[in-house]
Structure formats: C-alpha cells, structure tokens
Amino acid sequence: MGRKTILWLVAAMLVCTAMAVHILHSRRSLRTAIAETESRTPVQVVRPERRELTRAAEFVGAIEPWEKAALYAQATGYVERMYVDRGDRVAQGQVLAVLSVPEMEQELHQYRAAIDDAEARRQEAVAELRAAEADVERSQAELRSPQAAMERAGTEVEAARAAHRRTQAEVALSTKHSAQLEREYEAAQSVLAAAEAEYDEPAVQLAELEAGARAVDARIEAAEGEVNAAQAEVGRAKADLVLAETKHGRFAKLRAEEGITEMELDQAKSAFDEAKARGAKADAQVQIAQARLRAAKRDGEAAQAKATTAKARIKTAEKKRQAAQQQLAVAQARLESARAESRLPEVSAEMARLGIETARKSVEEAEAQTQAAGSRVKAVKARAQEPQARLRAAQARQRSAEAALAEMTARLGFAQIRAPFDGVVTERHADPGALIDAVSQARPLFTVMNVVRLRVFVEVPERDVPHVKVGNLASIAVKELAGQTWDATVARIAPALTPETRTMKIEINLDKTPELLPGMYAHVRLSLDTHYDALTIPAAALVMEKQTATAFVVRDGCAEKVELQIGIDDGQTVEVLAGLKSDEPVVVVGQALLKSGMPVEATPWQGSDKDVGS
Known part of the structure; x- marks a missing residue:
C-alpha cells in the first residue's frame, strides 16, 4: 500500500470517528430536550388589557305601577250601581260606583227647606231695615239743612272776620x-x-x-x-x-x-x-x-x-x-x-265789625236747629237697630243652613266613587246591593293602577350606597321572561337608609311593555362605578390567599407569583392597580398546580385571541 492510500484511510477513519461523536452528542441533546419538554406544566395565558371597566351589582327589585290607589267608600250606604269591573280602563273623574244613602238625602231636603225659611226671614228683615233706613235718610236730610245753614253762617263769620282783618290791615x-x-x-x-x-x-x-x-x-x-x-x-x-x-x-x-x-x-x-x-x-x-x-x-x-x-x-x-x-x-x-x-x-272796618256780629247770631240760630235735628236723627237710628239685629240673625241662620247643606252635599258626593287618575281597575270587592260601612270596611271597593309607566324599587346595601347616583345605568330582567332585558336609569334616590335593613331605596322608571306587569320580581344589574383606561385581567387569573390577591405571570418560560392590588370588577374582569406590568402574560388556566419558578408551556387562553409570549 502506498503512503497516499494510508493517509486517505486515516482521514476516512477520523471523519467516521467525528461523525460518530456528533451523532452520539445529538442523540444525548435530543433526549435531554425531550425530558425537559415532558417536565414543563402546560398553562393558558393572556396579556393585561387597558379598557373602560364598570363595576356592577345585581339586586332583586319589585315592579310597581306608576300610580296605585285603593278606593274606599267615605259614606255608609248600599251599593246601588257598579259601572266597572276588573280589567276595565277608566278615566280620571269617571264614576265607578254609586252608593244609595237615604238618610243623607232626607237631611239634604231638610237643609234646603231651612235655607228657604231663612231666606224668607231675611227678606222680611231687609224690608223692615229698608223702611228704617228711609226714616234715617229723611231725618238726616232734615239735619243737613240746618247744618248747611250753620256752615254758611260760619263761612259768613269767617268772611266777615277776614274782611275786618283786611280793612284793619288797609287802615294800618x-x-x-x-x-x-x-x-x-x-x-x-x-x-x-x-x-x-x-x-x-x-x-x-x-x-x-x-x-x-x-x-x-x-x-x-x-x-x-x-x-x-x-x-x-x-x-x-x-x-x-x-x-x-x-x-x-x-x-x-x-x-x-x-x-x-x-x-x-x-x-x-x-x-x-x-x-x-x-x-x-x-x-x-x-x-x-x-x-x-x-x-x-x-x-x-x-x-x-x-x-x-x-x-x-x-x-x-x-x-x-x-x-x-x-x-x-x-x-x-x-x-x-x-x-x-x-x-x-x-268806614269799611266798622262795616266788617257789624257783619261779624250779624253772622255770629246766624251761627247760633243754625247751631240750635242742628242740635234739634241731630236729636231726631239719633232717635230714628236707635229705632233702626232692631230690624238690623233681626236681619243679622236671619243672615246667620241662612249661612248656617247653607253650610249644613254644603256639608251634606259634599258628604252625599262621597256616595259616588270616582277614578282619581287614568288607569285600569285591578280589584273589585263589592257587588250591587252590598252594605258598605265607611267606618269598618276591611277592603277597598276598587283598586286602580296607572300602568302607562312602571316603577322598579330596589333596596341597595350600605356598601354600595356611595356609588349610586341619579342617572346610573341599569339593566332589568325578569326570570320568567328569559332572554329579554330592559335598559333604564336611576330616577330617584331616597336620601336616607332604612335603620332596620341598612339599605337605601332607589327608583328606576320604565315605559310600560305588554310583558312587564306590576307585582313581578325584577333582577336589576346596576352600574355603580366606572374607571376609564383601567389595567384589567380576567377574574379567573386571580389566586386568593386569605385576604391577599395573587396571580402567576410567565417570565423566561417559568411561572412567577406576584402579589396584586386590585380595584373594581364587573364579575368577569378585575382591575389591577399595582403589582403587574402591562406586557406580562398572566396565567388564566392551570395556575392551581403552579409554584414560583416552575417551567411552563404557555398557550393562548381560549377565551382570548391575544398573542402569548413565553
């Protein structure tokens, strides 16, 4: 074998060795990753959201008519006629029933006869008084003549004195x-x-x-x-x-x-x-x-x-x-x-002095005549006192009879039962011929309701009273009318709490609808307080530890428990005042098995479409 061949074999062996080492290392890393993945806890998270949050409370209230009146009889008698029955619509002032009261009618005739008698006596006294007044007028006319003469004489005396003073002044x-x-x-x-x-x-x-x-x-x-x-x-x-x-x-x-x-x-x-x-x-x-x-x-x-x-x-x-x-x-x-x-x-002064003397004598004569005429006037006026007294007595009797007649007429008017306002008859408790005792009647003859509008009365607990104001939004629902709600606002607030229940009564007004009837129970959801731009999380994310509110957030793939300061809530969403950053994912599902530092596998909360960070 040549040297080159040996070198290639060595190189091939080294490559194979390196590949074997790499494969072994990759398998070990994969096994480690699989083990780590299998040890992470799966959770669902959501990011905090800034939004308008309104705190609401639910109460049970009663639906009442706009107006309601129980009509009792104010006179004792027999029911003579019934003009309406349950369910009939009535107008204000309409006669609903008439009672027969014979005793009062008889007394009414007697009072009218007494008025006629008093009127006759009054006219007689008036005639006598007119005759006496004519006598007084004549005597006063007789008195006026000497009085005029005395006034003229006095005027002449004054004129003579003035002339005398004037002439004396002229002499001087x-x-x-x-x-x-x-x-x-x-x-x-x-x-x-x-x-x-x-x-x-x-x-x-x-x-x-x-x-x-x-x-x-x-x-x-x-x-x-x-x-x-x-x-x-x-x-x-x-x-x-x-x-x-x-x-x-x-x-x-x-x-x-x-x-x-x-x-x-x-x-x-x-x-x-x-x-x-x-x-x-x-x-x-x-x-x-x-x-x-x-x-x-x-x-x-x-x-x-x-x-x-x-x-x-x-x-x-x-x-x-x-x-x-x-x-x-x-x-x-x-x-x-x-x-x-x-x-x-x-010469003029002397003549004026003589004129004064003459005028004085005329005044003395006129005074004597005036005194005599005045005595005659006093005597005639004294005689006129008697017919005046009879007239006053007759007028007093007439006024007394008229007052009694007016009272009896008013009492007889009570025999007619009238509608106090436009509405519907909801109850009737008497029939024609029944005896009605105005003193001891246990039930009203009629009950009339005005249902053009309705009132819903709610008792608000003391803890919610500071947040209730006129104009607060309210949503009204009736259990028997599932799926229907009616929006309204608080119309009136009682300015005090009931001592026994520590609650405050509020009133919500509604327009009448065929479905709503007086007497129904209403479930009222009342908006109490609204915070704008509030940092909110789902209420399911809270973990309550005694009186402390906590939640888990995901930081670097691990769960971390944070203590929160919470504000208002609407039952599904809660406001976070402190303890949470606005971009931290909060665990909504799976927090029961978590502890701080545990690895987690975070997925988006099914109730939210927000993106989730890890």
Missing part, C-alpha cells in the same frame, strides 16, 4: 302810607330849600365876578395905554439914538481930520450915550407895560372862567330848584290823596 297800611308821604313831603321841602340856597350862592358869586371883570377891563385899558405910550417913547428914543449915532460918527471922522475939537467929540459921544440910555429905559418901560397888560388879561380870563363856572352852577341849581318844586308839588298831591283815602278803610 293807609296810616303808614300817609306817614311815609308826609315824610316825603317834608323831604321835598328840604330839597327845595337846599336847591334855592344852592342857587343863591353862585348868583352872588357871579355878581361879584362881573364887578371884578369890569375892574379888570379898566386895568387892561390902562395897561394898553401904558404900552402904547412906552412904545411911542421907544420910537422917539430910537430916532434920537440914530441921530446921536450919526452925529457921533460924523464928529469922530471930523476929529480924525481935526475938524472939530475933542470937547465937541465928547459932547457928541455923551449925547449918543444918553440917547442909548433913553432907548434902553424906553424898552424897559415897554416890557413893564406889556407885563402889566398880560397880567391884566390873565386876571380877566380867570374872572371870565369863574363867571362861566358860576353861570353853569346857576343853571344846574335852577334845574334842581325846578325839580324840587315839582317833587314838592307831587308829594303834596299824594299826601292830600292819601289823607282822603285813609278815611275809606276806617
């Missing part, structure tokens, strides 16, 4: 007015005297000024003469000065030529200086004369101004004097007129 006013006018007359006299004095003063002053003006005119004429004389002297002095100046110039020239002597020149110069002096003196005299003239003219102008002022004052004073004279004349005329008018109120 007239006296006061006359005194005022006298004062005005005296004031006008004083004003006139003052105006005359004011007129005399400027007149005297004007005369003095006119005399002074004449003296000033004389001074002005003298000053003008002095001015003229001084001006003439100035002219002469100027002429002499010109002559002397000419002569002095000529002599000076001649002296220069030695045509004259020095003495002659000095004489010419002295004549020239003398002429200059005379000219200056003449100018001074002219100025003095002009000054005197101006002063005289100023004095004349001042005197003229004073004279003008004095004339204006005289004119003003003259106007005042004329006005004062007119005012005095008017005041004198008003004073004389007031003195004449003041005598009229005095």
Whole structure:
C-alpha cells in the first residue's frame, strides 16, 4: 500500500470517528430536550388589557305601577250601581260606583227647606231695615239743612272776620302810607330849600365876578395905554439914538481930520450915550407895560372862567330848584290823596265789625236747629237697630243652613266613587246591593293602577350606597321572561337608609311593555362605578390567599407569583392597580398546580385571541 492510500484511510477513519461523536452528542441533546419538554406544566395565558371597566351589582327589585290607589267608600250606604269591573280602563273623574244613602238625602231636603225659611226671614228683615233706613235718610236730610245753614253762617263769620282783618290791615297800611308821604313831603321841602340856597350862592358869586371883570377891563385899558405910550417913547428914543449915532460918527471922522475939537467929540459921544440910555429905559418901560397888560388879561380870563363856572352852577341849581318844586308839588298831591283815602278803610272796618256780629247770631240760630235735628236723627237710628239685629240673625241662620247643606252635599258626593287618575281597575270587592260601612270596611271597593309607566324599587346595601347616583345605568330582567332585558336609569334616590335593613331605596322608571306587569320580581344589574383606561385581567387569573390577591405571570418560560392590588370588577374582569406590568402574560388556566419558578408551556387562553409570549 502506498503512503497516499494510508493517509486517505486515516482521514476516512477520523471523519467516521467525528461523525460518530456528533451523532452520539445529538442523540444525548435530543433526549435531554425531550425530558425537559415532558417536565414543563402546560398553562393558558393572556396579556393585561387597558379598557373602560364598570363595576356592577345585581339586586332583586319589585315592579310597581306608576300610580296605585285603593278606593274606599267615605259614606255608609248600599251599593246601588257598579259601572266597572276588573280589567276595565277608566278615566280620571269617571264614576265607578254609586252608593244609595237615604238618610243623607232626607237631611239634604231638610237643609234646603231651612235655607228657604231663612231666606224668607231675611227678606222680611231687609224690608223692615229698608223702611228704617228711609226714616234715617229723611231725618238726616232734615239735619243737613240746618247744618248747611250753620256752615254758611260760619263761612259768613269767617268772611266777615277776614274782611275786618283786611280793612284793619288797609287802615294800618293807609296810616303808614300817609306817614311815609308826609315824610316825603317834608323831604321835598328840604330839597327845595337846599336847591334855592344852592342857587343863591353862585348868583352872588357871579355878581361879584362881573364887578371884578369890569375892574379888570379898566386895568387892561390902562395897561394898553401904558404900552402904547412906552412904545411911542421907544420910537422917539430910537430916532434920537440914530441921530446921536450919526452925529457921533460924523464928529469922530471930523476929529480924525481935526475938524472939530475933542470937547465937541465928547459932547457928541455923551449925547449918543444918553440917547442909548433913553432907548434902553424906553424898552424897559415897554416890557413893564406889556407885563402889566398880560397880567391884566390873565386876571380877566380867570374872572371870565369863574363867571362861566358860576353861570353853569346857576343853571344846574335852577334845574334842581325846578325839580324840587315839582317833587314838592307831587308829594303834596299824594299826601292830600292819601289823607282822603285813609278815611275809606276806617268806614269799611266798622262795616266788617257789624257783619261779624250779624253772622255770629246766624251761627247760633243754625247751631240750635242742628242740635234739634241731630236729636231726631239719633232717635230714628236707635229705632233702626232692631230690624238690623233681626236681619243679622236671619243672615246667620241662612249661612248656617247653607253650610249644613254644603256639608251634606259634599258628604252625599262621597256616595259616588270616582277614578282619581287614568288607569285600569285591578280589584273589585263589592257587588250591587252590598252594605258598605265607611267606618269598618276591611277592603277597598276598587283598586286602580296607572300602568302607562312602571316603577322598579330596589333596596341597595350600605356598601354600595356611595356609588349610586341619579342617572346610573341599569339593566332589568325578569326570570320568567328569559332572554329579554330592559335598559333604564336611576330616577330617584331616597336620601336616607332604612335603620332596620341598612339599605337605601332607589327608583328606576320604565315605559310600560305588554310583558312587564306590576307585582313581578325584577333582577336589576346596576352600574355603580366606572374607571376609564383601567389595567384589567380576567377574574379567573386571580389566586386568593386569605385576604391577599395573587396571580402567576410567565417570565423566561417559568411561572412567577406576584402579589396584586386590585380595584373594581364587573364579575368577569378585575382591575389591577399595582403589582403587574402591562406586557406580562398572566396565567388564566392551570395556575392551581403552579409554584414560583416552575417551567411552563404557555398557550393562548381560549377565551382570548391575544398573542402569548413565553
């Protein structure tokens, strides 16, 4: 054999050995897997679900009619007629039966006769009272005449007094007015005297000024003469000065030529200086004369101004004097007129006083007549009291009889048994001819029910009371009507618990259906509390250990027990408040044989189509 052949044989042996080892290892692993599979516990699981969960409770209730009335007779008598029987429908106010009550009918006739008698007596009393009232009216009419006369006399007295007061006031006013006018007359006299004095003063002053003006005119004429004389002297002095100046110039020239002597020149110069002096003196005299003239003219102008002022004052004073004279004349005329008018109120006052006396006498006469008429009225009214008393007595008897009649009519009305509402007669316990004793009757004549709607009454235990509210949903079923339910809501709640049973009565209203009848027992499923988005598991998944709720979950192919805090439940599903994750599979079937850590074979719960994790 060659070397290569040996190598191939060795390689083939190694491959065969390896394959044999692999086959042995695979078989051992398979046996181990089969053993492990055979040791796992089969369970059914479901994942927790978030959903709306409503806690419901079931109760037994009674179906009652909407209204029910047991009709008893309120009057004792015989059943005369029966108009309805069991099962008949009736309307509100419909007569169901009539009782015959002969005694009450007889009493009714007696009360009517008593009313007729009382009415006759009342009419008789009314006639007597009307006659008495007519007498009273006549006496009062007689009284009104002197009363009117007394009122008129009183009015006349008041009018006379008012007139007297008015005339006295007029006298006082007239006296006061006359005194005022006298004062005005005296004031006008004083004003006139003052105006005359004011007129005399400027007149005297004007005369003095006119005399002074004449003296000033004389001074002005003298000053003008002095001015003229001084001006003439100035002219002469100027002429002499010109002559002397000419002569002095000529002599000076001649002296220069030695045509004259020095003495002659000095004489010419002295004549020239003398002429200059005379000219200056003449100018001074002219100025003095002009000054005197101006002063005289100023004095004349001042005197003229004073004279003008004095004339204006005289004119003003003259106007005042004329006005004062007119005012005095008017005041004198008003004073004389007031003195004449003041005598009229005095005469009117005296006449008013006489009118007061006359009116007082009329009042006294009218008062006497009024007292007499008043006495007659009192006597007639006293006589009218008797028919009034008889009328009141007759009216009282009539009211008493009418009240008795009304009472008897009402009692007789009780002989008719009427339906209190629309409904159906469910019971009838009497026949025509039967005697009905209103006091000792044991059963009602009829029982009437209104079944248009129904009421279901339920007693709720104390533990569920906090969760019951008006509007809670309810599902109603009747055992004898299997497969049928009726949905409704809580309509009313009693606000207290019954002490004996510690329950609270609630009412659920239903529309009437042919199947439901009053008196049936109803099974009521009442929705008490709703949690939204609650984490829920089937109630079958719970394992109760005393008061602790637990469940098994599948983690890594093994069962693990977890303690749960549960909330509400609806009988099939329970709310988990704590202890469970929302994605952990929960064992629903097979948990009775489980312990924590046991391997499990998880399959979906048959009651759920949820996917199961392992």
